Amino acid sequence: MKRREFIGRAALVPAALATPAIARAQTGVRWRMPTSFPSSLATIQGGAVRLAEKVAELTDGGFRIQAYAAGELVPPLGVLEAVQTGTTEAGYSPGFFYVGKKPALAFDAGVPFGMTPRQHFAWFHHGGGGELMAEVFAPFNIVTIPAGNTGAQMGGWFRKPIDSVADLQGLRIRAAGYLGYIFADLGAVPQQIAIGDLYPAMERGTLDAVEFTSPVDDETLGLNKVAQYYYAPGILELGASLGLMVNKDALAALPPAYAAALRTACAWSYSDMLARYDSLNVAALRRLIASGTELRAWSPEIMAAMRGSAEKLFSEQAEADPDFGRIHTHWRAFLDDQLRWMSVNDVAAENVLIRG
Template sequence: MNRRRFIATGAAGTAGAAVLATPNLASAQPRIRWRCPGSFPKSLDTLYGTQEFIAKRVSEMTDGAFQIQVFGPGELVPALQVLDAVGNGNVECGYTSGYYYLGKDPSLAIVTCIPFGLSTRQHWAWLTHGGGRDLYAEVYRDQGVVGIPAGNTAAQMGGWFRKEIKSVEDLKGLKFRIAGYGGNVLGKLGVVTQQIGGPDIYPALERGVIDGAEWVGPYDDEKLGFNRVAQYYYYPGWWEYSPSIDMMVNARAYDDLPAQYKAVLNAACTEGWHWMAARYDVLNPAALRRLIASGTQLRGFPRDVLTACYRASQDLYAEIGATNPRFKRIHEKWDAFRLEQTQWLRVAEDSLGNFLAATTAQR
């Protein structure tokens, strides 16, 4: 007998037996099917696309055993009722932003973002190493959900206006669509604010129901056609420096998940958080150039407007904290983290960023 041939054949046979003996991953694990309504229009391939991306990654990492079926606004649940549907157990999970529901608990605004807040990098540090996610778990527990950070648009724009904003006086009486506590801040300066779901913003702006609206940034705003009904495009979006979007999971459904599925879901959401931010960073510059080429007038908010808004936001936080101890406690921790990070990045990154911006402009 050829000894070498016997060894090779035996090794191959052993390997084959091992393959045959390995159980199929999908059949070895429980098969779970969840429904996931979201708050963002299906036409937006980055916002809604991240919801799809997370579902795809969950399926891939469990060999199809854990499936999440995603839905757009209104297909199962209205855009601004996702948290209620998840908390009540009508669906297993939902993709939405906490600040849409701040009427239930003001701390839900901090979960997403509040005016003059954290950058994208700072926000992730706060969530993962600064204690943010642990603090938010307490807020979500009262709503019957577990919140998992699952998306971030990065810095947003200041929105679309039919007329120029040259001073604080120009804000008075302005009807403006905005979400979160940015609306409360602008309300202090005379703006009449409205929270309108994404699919309904364009018709409201077109019909003159509102005078202006903010959404996300150039790529999405171009898709939604806001440049066709408003001429002036302002920056920065000081109320949404880095809004975090969450996968909200019914608390009981989350508890019932096998440990491996919990790990998979959290990993997929982490991927989604960074996938969204990176994709917007790639897509927004070209979209902004197209908007300007089509006639959009790009404007920066005047310094006195930004200063007035900053002061009004600090007044707002003090007022809310005076009547809501939990908001005050979370905000104080968040603000201490923000101040320290701002000083650190001012030295470490902003100095170089400002130099490069000025130098590039001279080329």
């Protein structure tokens, strides 16, 4: 071989070795991802869009996901079915929207008197929760990955003051998952209504109250214009995890580098969404109060009734559904340990700061 030819060929080797593995992976992967949220919500729906952007960024544009707002591709509460059937490769929606299909799906997002965002993320990734949720989603041919969290949510918007449990009797309220079951147990009439329909329903009087998320979203939806009383704390929802539901076959078909990029983007999205809520909610709550919203606290009687109802419902569900019972036992033990640890350090320190 001539010296010049050898040097020319050898020069190609470092360039090939320097090419990132992800760039050498299969290119041109395109997925569709419907969500359960309207495009107006820059926090939740924006989280789905930013997740897709992060995947494209990590794969140098080789793997692109198109996010669709609620109703653009499938109905707001049809995301799980779309992913299960392979109509779409992925979907962005919380598991507690689908407890009617399988009660244990609630643990994918969160249940009343449950985990904070940090605790849920720890349980899922390092506490055995991910393996348990994989078993729950397996019959649906879906893999779920935490990809966002709203943080602790407010107690909801009400047309009238709620001073006692008796004030909940017959109250028509939008409440999702087990939150709705608790309100029903206390005498209210929970309804599952698409997020984009909440304002019109309150305006027409077909709803008396709405529990959605927190100040920045509630302000965007205009809920302060149709209800005056805003309740806290959000003890029934200390954090709602938004899951990326992925069709199992579609995930298996991804090149390993793209699958890794997807999981990395989900972890980033979880943290990014929570940070956005923590940052935006403060100013939003100030604006709501300045506009006439009356901020109120749940009475000790109501909080005790809610907790008692939650424990009763979980016990009944555990007896009726072995899968739910097995996961609840594991989940409860992890949460109890977390609460002990937080009481020693984090919460104790935060209470000192709050009290000044």
